[in-house]
Amino acid sequence: MKPxxxxxxxxxxxxxxxxxxxxxxxxxxVLAGGMSLGPMLNMRLARPAAIVxxxxxxxxxxxxxxxxxxxxGALCRQADALDSALVRDEVPLLSQALPFVGHxxxxxxxxxxxxxxxxxxxxxxxxxxxxxxxDVILRQRGRTRAVAANSFFGGIFTTxxxxxxxxxxxxxxxxxxxxxxxxxxIAQRHGDFAIGAAAAVATxxxxxxxxxxxxxxxxxxxxxxxxxxxxxxxxxxxxRTASEAAALAAExxxxxxxxxxxxxxxxxxxxxxGARVLERAFERAGARQC
Amino acid sequence: MLRIxxxxxxxxxxxxNGRRYSGFAEARTLLSDFLRHELKLFGTHVGCEHGVCGxxxxxxxxxxxxxxxxFAVQADGAEIGTVEGLARDGVLTPLQxxxxxxxxxQCGFCTPGILVSATQFLExxxxxxxxxxxxxxxxxxxxxxxxxxIVRAILDVAGNAP
Numbered sequence: 001m002k003p004x005x006x007x008x009x010x011x012x013x014x015x016x017x018x019x020x021x022x023x024x025x026x027x028x029x030v031l032a033g034g035m036s037l038g039p040m041l042n043m044r045l046a047r048p049a050a051i052v053x054x055x056x057x058x059x060x061x062x063x064x065x066x067x068x069x070x071x072x073g074a075l076c077r078q079a080d081a082l083d084s085a086l087v088r089d090e091v092p093l094l095s096q097a098l099p100f101v102g103h104x105x106x107x108x109x110x111x112x113x114x115x116x117x118x119x120x121x122x123x124x125x126x127x128x129x130x131x132x133x134x135d136v137i138l139r140q141r142g143r144t145r146a147v148a149a150n151s152f153f154g155g156i157f158t159t160x161x162x163x164x165x166x167x168x169x170x171x172x173x174x175x176x177x178x179x180x181x182x183x184x185x186i187a188q189r190h191g192d193f194a195i196g197a198a199a200a201v202a203t204x205x206x207x208x209x210x211x212x213x214x215x216x217x218x219x220x221x222x223x224x225x226x227x228x229x230x231x232x233x234x235x236x237x238x239x240r241t242a243s244e245a246a247a248l249a250a251e252x253x254x255x256x257x258x259x260x261x262x263x264x265x266x267x268x269x270x271x272x273x274g275a276r277v278l279e280r281a282f283e284r285a286g287a288r289q290c
Numbered sequence: 291m292l293r294i295x296x297x298x299x300x301x302x303x304x305x306x307n308g309r310r311y312s313g314f315a316e317a318r319t320l321l322s323d324f325l326r327h328e329l330k331l332f333g334t335h336v337g338c339e340h341g342v343c344g345x346x347x348x349x350x351x352x353x354x355x356x357x358x359x360x361f362a363v364q365a366d367g368a369e370i371g372t373v374e375g376l377a378r379d380g381v382l383t384p385l386q387x388x389x390x391x392x393x394x395x396q397c398g399f400c401t402p403g404i405l406v407s408a409t410q411f412l413e414x415x416x417x418x419x420x421x422x423x424x425x426x427x428x429x430x431x432x433x434x435x436x437x438x439x440i441v442r443a444i445l446d447v448a449g450n451a452p
Contacts (some may be wrong), residue, residue, distance in 0.1 A: 002339075005296035008317030008363055016291045031364075038359030039340035042320075051317070053364060079353070103429025105344060105407055108353040109360070191428045 003041035007050040014059040017166055018141045020052045026163035028052045032075055032114035035106050060113070060168055063087060069134070069171040074113025078102070078125075081112055091172040093132055093199055096183040097124040103191045113167045116152070119159050121256070122194040122219030126153060128183065130224040131199040131216030135171040140164045146171065153223035178211065179203040180284030182277040185218070186269055188260065194219040195261045196269035200277035204237045204285040215245065215274055220255045220266050227252060227274070237282040239275075246274030294363060302366045306331060307375025315362035322346040324362035325372065333374040333402050337431070344430035347403035348372050354410040373402035376409065385409060388443035396434035404430050408444050418448055 009028075011017035021028065029037055029048035032055065040046040054060055060075040063084050070090045072081060081087050082098040101124050102110055115125040116136060129136070129149040136152045138145050138161060152159050161167065175181070185197035197218035203211040215227040227249030235241050255266030294300045294317040303312040306329065313328035320339070325331045325348070337345035339358045346357045349371035376383045385408060388394070395401045404427070411418070411426045418426070423444050427437060 002320065002323075003318040005316070005318055007296050008292075008294040008300075008361070010292040010363075012291055020291075031361075034359045034361075035341060035356075038356070041318075042339050042358065051361075053361075055364065099425075103344075104411060104426045105347055105354045105356060105429040106341065109355045189428065190425065 004044055004047045006041075006048055008053065009050055010053045010056060012056045014057050014139070014166075014168070017052060017054050017057055017060075018139060018164075020050070021164045021166050022141050024050045024052065028163075030054055030117070030166065032117075033077065033106075033110040034114075035102065035110040036114065036118040036120070054166070065090070065174075066171070068174055070174055071137075072112050072170050072172065074111060074117075074167045074169055076112045078107035078110045078112060078115075079104075082107060090174045091128075091132070092175055093181040093183055093201065094125070094128050094172060096181065097128040097199065100124050100183070100185050100187075100191070100194070100197070112170055116149075116170060117159065117161065117167050119153050119155075119157050119223070120193065121156055121222050121224070122197065124183070124185070124194065124197060124218065127197055127199050127216050127218035127224040129170060129172065130226065131201060131214055132173050133214070134173060136167055137169040137171060138162075138165045139168045140166070144168075149224075150226065155222045158223075176203060178205065178285055180281040180286070182280035182284065184273055184277050184280075186273065196220055196266055196273055198270070198273035198277045200274075200281040202237060202278065202281035202285050204282060208236055208286075209234050210237050210241070210282075213245070213278075215249055215278060217249065217253065217270060217274070220253050220270060222256065225253070227270075237285065239279050239282075242278035242282060243271075243275045245278055246271050249274050292363075300363050302362050304329075304365050304368055304370050306370045307372060317361065317363055319362045320358050321348070321350075321360040321362045321365050321370075322357040324365075325357065325370070328362075331372060331374060334372050335399055335402050337399065342431070343400070344403045344407065345400050347406045347430070349406060349410055352410070354407045371406065371410075373405050376405060383409070385412070385443070385447045388446040389440070392439045392443040392446060394435060394439040394443040400430055400432045404432070404440060412444070412448060416448065418444075420445060423448075 027049040061073040135146040185194040199216040201214040250270040299314040335345040337343035
């Protein structure tokens, strides 16, 4: 299992990386951590003419506060995000999701931006970004744009990134008062791809009723999806509400079927995982009021 | 910027276990193959070659990573640590001693990767719980031991064994 021959292009600056993207377009594969690209190359599922290695580009790393968001460079390693106090305080949902991403040894190398670009439907980082309503920052020569995570994913391994665009950063909305976050998933073994994953954000008003609610589902459909639960705003944040909201999300879901799980099983996962994360988010929102 | 044409051989200089080496690699040469075939360092084992089994784990600039998911040309100038760098002058490290004592290996194929991972893991987390050890080990596949001996050995060194 060895990659087919390719031209190796190492960008040392962002400008060099953008020039290479413009030169090769869809013939290039961007190499960040290589945790998804590496296996695809080794198994020859991908045979790009060129590899653009962006690892030396300093502008693509780092974790910083920008206005009301926490910005993580596309090259931010998953292990660094997991160790970051800033991430823990400002984006608790990401901190909760990261332990489910691969293993200690792959998080040391794997990046946040790489996972989002790869767009595996069961991946945790895209699910966390979509559930929070974050943005993906894309650059090409002469243009920068921000795309909402909810419109960035187009299906399995598919995004709206143009062939000459580079994802440079992710923007995560900062944690809000009166708000709780929760993440959970079911996989055959810890660290495997999730059969189903759920992420919840809930804002509970002082009267105990829901002021805002978001439930994201991963591994269920061909991309991370948000269950439309606006109807539950104003309803008491109770275990019963969590069950009812998850049941509605399951009713509306259109799950994939694959050798790991049937659509019926995934429907059940939405009910169980959905209720579990919603209830935890409600509790945590309550705890943050004390 | 550096560009290497398909098929061209590129000089790669690395420090492995404190010693300088250099050799030639194509752009597509995996670091695992470079270590074994070019530098003749056969301690690092190659299992699945797609990042799942953990046998090829080495440290690059101090962090445990998969050498089968890393290109040799990317490692130019890097500090690499392999299983050969653990024992000094034939004296095993406490972790290696614990592996022997606890029967943490049978065929030994997975052992180099696990030793490298566990060594870096204990540097960052010197007093792990059993759950944390098992979570770290989830990045490795051992088909002989059932992991119990490995968990006990790592906890022995961490001073946490029951």
